[in-house]
Amino acid sequence: MSAIGAAKGLMDRRQLLTDVVWFCAFEVAFYFAYRYGMSFSQAAPAPFWFPDSVLLCALLMNHPRRWWLFVLAPLPIRLFSEVADGIPMWFLLATFALDSAKAVGTATVLRWLLGNPIRFQTVREFVNFFLYAVLLAPALSSFGGAALRAARGADYWSAWAQWFLGDALAQLVITPAILYWIFGASWKAKAPSAHRCIEACVVSAGLVVTAYLASNTGITSLDFSESLFYAPVPFLFWAAIRFGMLGASGAVIAVAFFAVEAALQGQGPFSNRSPAETALALQNFLFLRSAPVYLVAALTEQNRQAERHLRESEARFRNIADAAPMLLWLSDRERRFEFFNQGWLRFTGRTSDQEKGNGWMEAVHPEDAQHCIEACEAAFGSHQRLETEYRLRRHDGQYRWVLQIGVPRYEANGEFAGYIGCALDVTDRKELEENSRRLAHAQRLVALGELSAAIAHDVRQPLTAILINAKAAQRLLESARPPLDEIRAIMSDICKDDALADEVVSRIRNFLRKREPQMQSLDLNSAMSDVLRLVAGDARARNVQIRAEFASELLPVVGDRTQLQQVFLNLILNGMDAMEATPEDSRLLSVRTMRGARGIEVAVADCGSGIAPADEERLFEPFFTTRKEGVGLGLSISQSIVAAHRGRIWAECNPGGGTTFHVSIPLAEHATSSQPADGR
16 A cells, blocks of 8 residues: 555656646746737737737646636736836736636637637537637627727727737637647657658748748738738648648748748838738738638548548448458449458458459359349339348358348438348258248148048038939939939039038148248138138037137238148147046137237137146247147247247136137238237
8 A cells, every 4th residue: 555655646746746847838938928929019909919829728728726826827927027117007907807807718618619629620619719719709808908008098999909809810820829739749649651741841841931931022012912922821721731730720820920020020011110000911911811721721620530430430340340240241322232241251252352343143043143133123223121032152162041131321411322231141040940841731730630530520521412412313313204403402412512522621731731931911710710610520529619709800910821720720729638638518618819909819718627837837848748649849839830920829827727828910010010919
């Protein structure tokens, strides 16, 4: 602890020493700024009031709790400096109070308006600085300054204009230079390139030469239309455009230095002029050059910052994209793919240049190429979500199924810019969906195997009736006078029985058909009715009474009819199996359809033995069964089917015994929702 305390004490002493050094530097700077500002004439306000810039920068660089120190420190300089000789004490105190209040107010507003008060990184920040520090604050304080000058015999409005221009010009020219060259300079920054240093030297030399010529030319007219007066302008804008606010502030201060020296020495266009004329000429000369240059520099800083943020954003995007465990891509508005992450390149084994444009299509399976092109063209044409599946050749030559998803991206102005998307390897998923379809088909075969006796009975009944009617018709036809009307009735019965047999066979064939899922609008009442007709014979054989309660006018759902019928068949057969030990007169199976919170709910309730508490959590696990002859796949497959329909299946024990299985399927308008279909 003692070592830590000693280290902390050393750091505190170093900080105190640093603060003292900076405070002494402030006093020295203020002393020379005050002397320089008072060097023009005491008969009129200074055309360049340098002390304002020194004090404002000191306040901006320090915490407000220290401001009082920097406000009071210049007082002795203002009262007792040799350049203040002959000026009344009341005037010195009044101007001290006025300038101090202006500096504190300006610093407060700038710290509030600007995120970083010593930097102008956007046009908005510079405009805020210009409006308040250069225009508003000097304009307000000039009313008090003009009143003080008027008390000493000066014209009020002339004094106001001179006071305002002197304060405003100092803040416009001197303050940015102090902030950027003294407080904003980073000595740890990377050294500029040789090319950059040469360019800076050329600009500096050009500024020195042209500023000297413009300020010390033999022209004695104050009409600034002479071409020499504009000689520094190209170099000023060169510095602003190429070096930003740092270059602009340095260039402006260089031009100002030569102009002020010429004005103090009465040389060039400032020779043989009164102090008021010299001050006005100097102010006009510098204002016309400084304001546009700083505006251009602010625009340059803003553009560079935007470009830097864009580069950083792109770099972050590329780093994140390359680290992502998926294949990412980016396209422009013309359907040219311009970026592929490392995951994509590793997958295909190709380079970025090979994939860019439409080169990535070379790895698409020939049978899928046209479909892939059509899907992309349709999405790009409508600016809608892109989603398609195709086979993509992997680096080892094997084709893998990928799911490609893309969403449109837009510029800041809302203009369509292209797509950003990803491709996921779904080969394993498709194969699993195919271990699942085959398994579901096999389970349907098992379920119908259990119904084989009842189905055979349902088929045999119409066939037997057909045989009996056919023999009866045959005997009637062998008679001397065949009764044609009776024979026609018999033939009609044969047709009806044939249709009944065909219906049973068609229902079985549809149920057993092996095909891809077909998601379409579906009436669950109709689907359930077909299942009940399929199990009707088995229910009679088991002495099970089935009570169906179908809600009227149910809205359609989106689903595959055969898959959902398989779920309902499993639940009905399980319900009848659960009632094997139930007395025959109590075997009741209830099937209901109803409108749920966000979908259609189907409930199948039995009066069996119910579910043991220990089995509730394992009910939908694969290969779990309580039947000796069962394989334990019916409920597991049913759960997978329901989940594929974005629905939910669950079981509840009935209060009076038995179990109710619930299936909830979302309505057609909610089928694309990612939320569960039921709120349970």
